[in-house]
Amino acid sequence: MPSDLSPIDKAKFVAAKQATQYVQDGMKVGLGTGSTAAWLVKCLGEMVEKDGLKIKGVPTSTRTAELARDVGIEVISLDEAKWLDLTIDGADEFDGNLNLIKGGGGALLQEKIVATASDQMIVIADAAKNVETLGNFPLPIEVIPFGWQTTKTLVEETLIGMDVLGRKVSLRMNGEAPYYTDEGNHILDLHLNRIGNARQLSLILNQIPGVVENGLFIDICDIVIIGFGDGRVEVRDINEGSVEEGRIDFLETDNLFADLND
Ligand SMILES: O=C(CO)[C@H](O)[C@H](O)COP(=O)(O)O
Numbered sequence: 001m002p003s004d005l006s007p008i009d010k011a012k013f014v015a016a017k018q019a020t021q022y023v024q025d026g027m028k029v030g031l032g033t034g035s036t037a038a039w040l041v042k043c044l045g046e047m048v049e050k051d052g053l054k055i056k057g058v059p060t061s062t063r064t065a066e067l068a069r070d071v072g073i074e075v076i077s078l079d080e081a082k083w084l085d086l087t088i089d090g091a092d093e094f095d096g097n098l099n100l101i102k103g104g105g106g107a108l109l110q111e112k113i114v115a116t117a118s119d120q121m122i123v124i125a126d127a128a129k130n131v132e133t134l135g136n137f138p139l140p141i142e143v144i145p146f147g148w149q150t151t152k153t154l155v156e157e158t159l160i161g162m163d164v165l166g167r168k169v170s171l172r173m174n175g176e177a178p179y180y181t182d183e184g185n186h187i188l189d190l191h192l193n194r195i196g197n198a199r200q201l202s203l204i205l206n207q208i209p210g211v212v213e214n215g216l217f218i219d220i221c222d223i224v225i226i227g228f229g230d231g232r233v234e235v236r237d238i239n240e241g242s243v244e245e246g247r248i249d250f251l252e253t254d255n256l257f258a259d260l261n262d
Contacts, residue, residue, distance in 0.1 A: 007228075007229025007230075008126050008229065009035075010227075010231070011127060011228050012090075012124070012125075012126050012227055014231055014232070015124035015225045016043055016227075017043055017248050018124075018233045018248060020044060020047060023055060023086065024085075025053060025054050027086060029056070029084065029085065029086050030058050030088070030114040030115060030117075030118050031064050031068055031073075031087075031088070031089075032064065032087065032088060032090055032107075033063060033089070033090070034089070034090040035090070036125060037089055038064075041064060041068050042071055044057070045068070045072050048072045049071075049072050056076045056081065057073040058075075058078050058081050058084060059110075060114050061106075061111075062182055078117060083117055083119075084117055084119065087120070088121075088122045089123060090102075090125060091125050091221075093129055093131045094123060094125060094130060095132065095133065095198075097238070098221040098222070099198055099219070100123060100217035101137050101215050101216060101217075103140030103215030104140065106172070106182075106187055107182065110182060110183075112213055115221075121220050121221045121222055122221075122222065122223045123224045123225070124225050125226060126228075126229075127226050127228055133196075134198050134216070135192045135198075138170075138190060139189070139190040139192055139195070139201075139216065140187050140188070140214070142183070142214075143187070145186055146210070148186050148210065150210070151208065154210070155169055155188060155208060158208060159192070163197050163201075164192040164193070165192060165194040167192070168190075169188050169189070169191070170188070171186060171187075172189055185212055198216050201214075222238055223235060231249060232245065233248060234246075
C-alpha cells in the first residue's frame with residue numbers, strides 16, 4: 001500500500017474506484033470536479049486505456065476537461081450529449097436525504113446543470129462529508145460580477161429571515177483578486193453554520209437578481225458512495241433506501257493506485 005497518501009486521499013480513491021462499477025460501455029458520463037472526481041477520471045482513463053472501455057465524458061469544468069483528455073477519455077459538450085446516463089461527482093457535504101452542498105471547487109454551476117441532465121447522479125466522498133444537517137461548510141453561490149456588492153447586500157438581507165445560524169457572506173478570492181468561475185462569474189461564500197430548511201433557502205437564493213445558482217443540490221443525487229481510509233466503502237441508495245458495505249483491497253489495486261498517483 002502506498003504510504004505517502006493520507007487516509008483521506010485513500011478514502012477518496014476507494015469511493016472513486018467503487019463508482020467505476022456503474023460505468024458501462026457506450027455511456028455518456030458527466031465528470032465532476034475536485035480531488036475526488038479527479039481520482040474517478042484517472043480510474044476511468046485507466047479503463048479506457050487498458051480495458052478498451054468506450055465512453056463519452058462531459059466535464060464540469062475546464063480543469064476536468066483537461067484531465068479527461070490527458071487520460072484518454074473522449075470529451076464532448078453537454079449540447080452534443082444532450083442527455084447523460086450518469087454523472088459522478090464529489091461533494092462538500094451530504095445529509096441523510098442525499099442533499100448536498102457543492103461548489104467548494106467553484107464549479108457548482110456546470111456541475112448542477114450536468115447532474116440535472118443525467119438519469120442518475122452518484123456522489124463519491126470521504127466519510128468526513130457526511131453531516132446530519134447541511135451548512136457547516138460555507139455555501140457557495142455564483143453571482144454575476146455586475147453589481148456583485150449590491151447582490152451581496154441583498155443576500156445578507158434575505159438571510160435575516162431564514163432558518164440559519166450564521167449570516168456572514170464573503171467574496172471568494174484568488175490571492176489578491178476576486179475568484180472567477182469558468183463562466184466569468186464570482187462566488188460568494190455563505191457562512192451559515194447550520195441550514196434549517198435547505199430546499200427553501202435554495203429556492204429563495206435563486207430569486208435574487210444577480211444570483212446565477214447556489215451550491216445546494218436538492219433531490220438531485222441518487223447514490224452516495226462513501227470511502228474510508230482503510231479501504232471500506234459504503235453505498236447509500238436513495239431509491240432503494242439501502243446501505244451496502246464493501247471493501248477495496250489496496251493490495252489488489254496497489255499498482256493502479258501507484259500509477260494514478262503520478
Ligand atoms: O463541488 C465541488 C467542486 O465545485 C467538489 O466536488 C467539492 O468541492 C468536493 O471536492 P473534493 O473532492 O476535492 O473534496
